[in-house]
């Protein structure tokens with residue numbers, strides 16, 4: 359099947375505005391990020407890559423295969439309640455890892471930092487658990503967040519201020535399965 363037909367098969371016929379980051383661009387950048395992360399921590403100190411579900415699931419699975427050192431993986435599920443597209447600022451943890459964070463290097467992996475509310479609420483909660491270090495790694499950063507508690511240490515791409523989908527990112531749960539990132 360040609361690529362365009364495959365895309366329409368994946369979206370159920372919905373046309374996308376444009377492809378913002380194609381598969382090759384994402385693969386190259388994720389490989390670079392993995393190498394940087396691998397060299398950023400002493401090899402003999404524990405590293406836990408903590409994915410924020412659901413959006414980070416594809417990014418994280420590609421990323422950890424490029425981090426050539428021992429590491430552990432866990433996930434957290436957070437939910438922010440608000441009306442439609444505006445976040446209320448309340449972030450609840452729906453799933454919390456049983457893995458201890460104490461004394462470990464923690465990398466919180468996000469798909470996209472938009473308003474920054476999610477990471478700004480989660481970081482202090484995780485910091486209370488005594489990690490040795492705590493950093494944010496995000497595939498996309500819109501750079502519109504007003505009061506980010508911490509700038510992500512690793513950013514895949516500085517993203518345009520558009521609604522992006524694919525490679526794990528959804529719109530009402532659709533489009534996570536696109537292998538590239540597009541704009542609706």
Ligand code: IMP
Nearest residue numbers: 413471472473474475476521522527528
């Ligand atoms: P924030 O709390 O506003 O930074 O947004 C965090 C979450 O909102 C992300 O983890 C995404 O799940 C979702 N989100 C924000 N912007 C987009 C977008 O452009 N496309 C898809 N999801 C987004």
Ligand code: MG
Nearest residue numbers: 412413527528
């Ligand atoms: Mg989402």
